[in-house]
Amino acid sequence: MTARQGVVLYGPPASGKDTVTTALTQLSTSYAQFARLKVGTGKATGYRMGTPEQLHELEAAGDVVYANTRYGNTYVIDRPGVDAAFAAGVPVVHLGQIDGIRALVDGCPADWSVVLLWCSREVTEQRSAGRGDSDTTARLAAWDATREDLDAHPGAAWDLTIDTTEASPQDAARLIDQLLAQRAGAATA
Numbered sequence: 512m513t514a515r516q517g518v519v520l521y522g523p524p525a526s527g528k529d530t531v532t533t534a535l536t537q538l539s540t541s542y543a544q545f546a547r548l549k550v551g552t553g554k555a556t557g558y559r560m561g562t563p564e565q566l567h568e569l570e571a572a573g574d575v576v577y578a579n580t581r582y583g584n585t586y587v588i589d590r591p592g593v594d595a596a597f598a599a600g601v602p603v604v605h606l607g608q609i610d611g612i613r614a615l616v617d618g619c620p621a622d623w624s625v626v627l628l629w630c631s632r633e634v635t636e637q638r639s640a641g642r643g644d645s646d647t648t649a650r651l652a653a654w655d656a657t658r659e660d661l662d663a664h665p666g667a668a669w670d671l672t673i674d675t676t677e678a679s680p681q682d683a684a685r686l687i688d689q690l691l692a693q694r695a696g697a698a699t700a
Contacts, residue, residue, distance in 0.1 A: 551584025
């Protein structure tokens with residue numbers, strides 16, 4: 512039996528997680544962005560909007576794999592959601608915290624390919640402003656937090672690192688797809 516495969520895209524705001532995920536889904540319909548449960552307000556696209564009561568129920572059942580708070584909202588990776596994502600194909604999980612990657616990899620056994628998408632703080636600022644974000648200052652603070660996270664975890668291992676100022680989203684998607692194909696081939700050899 513082939514192991515379940517998943518992709519984790521880690522990086523600061525505006526590093527290209529959404530854009531690369533879109534390119535992956537265009538490359539193969541087996542890829543799908545994992546929609547985290549979001550408890551709060553604001554952008555709903557790409558999330559499963561939830562309530563504090565739902566979060567409490569997941570916590571009580573031991574089904575919260577990882578949760579973090581940012582931009583005044585709580586973002587949750589939940590076991591039932593991950594299981595449903597694997598049933599549908601290859602989940603692509605967006606994370607901005609190394610602790611979240613560890614919690615996911617340890618809490619949801621699978622062959623996870625962990626990819627660092629990177630861009631400079633200046634590029635994050637330009638991209639955020641260019642897409643009309645009303646909270647660019649908060650996104651720059653999140654970029655700083657990501658840089659601190661990387662500095663605090665110098666032993667963090669990446670299966671692939673992509674500078675999104677140099678690689679197109681399509682090239683990044685092809686590299687990720689090739690990585691998964693190599694890992695699947697090695698697992699069956």
